[in-house]
Amino acid sequence: MPDRKDTIMKFSQDLQETIKYLNNELHTDRNFDVVYRVLTIGGRRACLYFIDGFTKDDSILKILQGLSSIKSDAMPEDAHSFSKQYLPYGEIGLIRDSEDMILQLLSGVSCLFIDGYDTCLTIDCRTYPARGVSEPEKDKVMRGSRDGFVETLVFNTALIRRRIRDPKLSIEIMTAGESSHTDIAICYMENRVDQTLLKTIKKRIRGLEVDALTMNQESLAECLFPYKWFNPFPKFKFSERPDTSAASLLEGNIVILVDTSPSAMILPSSVFDIIEEADDYYFPPITGTYLRLTRMTISALSLFLTPTWLMFMQNPELIPDWLAFIQLSDPYNVPLIWQLLILEFAIDGLRLAAVNTPSMLTTPLSVIAGIVLGEYAVKSGWFNSETMLYMAFVTIANYSQASFELGYAMKFMRVIILILTAAFNLWGYAAGIIFTLCAIAFNRTIAGKSYIYPLIPFHWNELCKRFFRGRLPHKEKG
Template sequence: MEFTRNLSDNMNYLNKKLDVDVNFDLVYRTFHIADKEACLYYVEGFTKSDVWQKLMEDFAPITAEDLPANAHDFSKKKLPYSQVGLVADDETMIKMLLAGISCLFIDGYDKCFTLDCRSYPARSVSEPEKDKVLRGSRDGFVETLTFNTALIRRRIRDPKLTVEIMNAGESSHTDIAICYFKGRVDESLLTMIKERIMKLKVDALTMNQESLAECIYPHKWYNPFPKFKYSERPDTAAASLLEGNIIILVDNSPSAMILPSSVFDIIEEADDYYFPPVTGTYLRLSRMIISVLTIYLTPLWLLFMQNPEMIPNWLRFIRLSEEPQVPLIFQLLILEFAIDGLRLAAVNTPSMLTTPLSVIAGIVMGEYSVKSGWFNSETMLYMAFVTVANYSQSSFELGYAFKFIRMILLVLTAFFNVWGFIIGFILSLCAIVFNKTIAGKSYIYPLIPFHVSELKKRFFRGRLPHREK
């Protein structure tokens, strides 16, 4: 519907459309500007009251002779505020109102004045719990989109940094910010991402970034390796932008989606660059080696236990000290599920009970489970290493991808022995090698296609680049 010059008609339509008599947080207030009646619509909790108090003071001295003939002139001459817009239809106005923008109607004008004086509820900008660093900045993304874009702008003060706003969801109309650096971004990938977001046919992005990720990249869901890198650190997002990546920020989500991302991008962390090259290289290589061990350690140990004659003399100490009461494959699989159960319990346990829960879990699942005969001490040792080693990298998605591959390897090794391990090893390689980034490129570049200089950068942390002007 197009707005008319009659304020009463506009108010009657909007009051019925918005159901303002039922919704207590949808507020409208009538007042006068000169001899004209005016009505202000806003959402309680989103509007800065001090801004409107100042505007009311500015409206008071306006006389009938001062009122311009059209809405455009009024917005330029009589609205002393920087973020003012004009809207002519109800659909656009309602979207903006529910996003927190105040909407003003004045009798005699057929346009709605939109004033962006929003004040979103937000928590403090603090260091994220998962993406912690030993050295470096301690700020992190929050659930408010404008705060997140400001954290990136603070680090990159260049007009080539572009932040485009879009929205998705028939009901939610969730704001999505696409950030990129002109001249360094892959233009074809950028165009493809924009087109996919514009063509989204979803009711709401209920799970924020995960909902968006599944919509813009619906293919190969069976491959567990993540297609996106998620980070709650503004410095990581800023560095990725300067490398030519695209950053997607979704309102109500405290993390950034970085794409395209290979497995090497996901394994990298900010600590690699906050320390000197030698230390950064050591941290990076340690993380890569530990990641490989989390996949193959327990399947390889199970293979040796099933074939004791394959154990070299210098590894005789890894043999079981006691005969297992429960088959090793069941011990390992039970512990895999039990560890996830403990993790879920820790997430849902009140902080005051975290310590007692840890003590109970350590005693019951550690000591008593071995004494009861359910588990061998060696099984507990290797699973404890795998559990702790999973936290050596910050990506939950990559950690669970390693877990699924490890469990497939365990099952194949238990049923088909040596050939099962070989088949599982080949499957794990295929899952990585034949995976593609969202840009359609190799997931393990620069290994495939092979690129020597880029490969060195992935494994060895060199000096930070200095771009010449």
């Protein structure tokens, strides 16, 4: 089978030859959405190719009406002059080889060929099926903007441009994937970005050898940072909010947008960046600080609560008098470690069921799950009420921060600490905590810097900013 590059050809002035070649390459006989129309422009035969569903019909109609009125004696000698005189539409291009033209066509750009011209005229009047820029379901805020990214790349870049009206904001377009040719937009502020990191990111994207970014941003993330896959703590921050992305750009970060993905990938990102949320800044400093500290505390409790409780249950002599109430009120039939592990997996099972349940059945499912995993589960003897209480808190605490990746990383570490505690008691509990802290401390961002900066290396002023939300910087005129 010949290589794709071997089939590249330069267009000739013979329109019939061009149509025959393109119809064979695009398989117009069986692809119903690849449409071509033969027409007459200025006494010459012409052919317009476009993808049905990607083209604004009104724009094409107006352009064709204008072209049909051209007289034969007014036809220019070359395609460049023709585009200047008779194509008033703003986004016009000239392409001379077939590979670029086919890629543009399959991206939604209309392509016009005229007999006697060896150049394809591209007319960018495409439109993509898109939903409204409504507030994302996951990254909701109590106060602030209610718009969110969608699956159309140009809409997402416009949402960022709307917030940063600065010529130093650069948005470069690249492609990846031999078959998909997925568009990737790299956004950064020229005067604030780490130029070394920017060059590294561009080099890695250009060097990608993949057939397609089937899982869009996740596929790209795994290609950009293929190392330390065994460490579950996220290397990137994902956000569906354009205001969060704009703020990250102004802080000197790089934002990567992938076509068909409704979220932005922000890098480099430390654990403190991932924990931050937009609500921290949509409220006054004292309220934002309270929300941030509450989120950090709850995240820490979700990691250590059940392992610490299990450790105390295995060593009741270590329980202080003021915590005597945490002891089991009833005897247990199933070992505590198995109760906790079963509930860990049962909660994930319910989460998966909720995702795949039709919306009209979500309420009945929630009621049934609450009854089965609540009162009946305790009465049956499988679980103790204390176990159910602590796991309920952990489940709710997992939703106190927006990052799914960080939530699952905490879950994996919690399960490891539970297993080590059950197997080796106090030594296992200590080993699990040390292992978790090492997984966080020895993690690295994509820039190769510390994952827990400004804690390591220590920087007091920056550390205070991570924990306490201060006043936003401002400049006074005059």
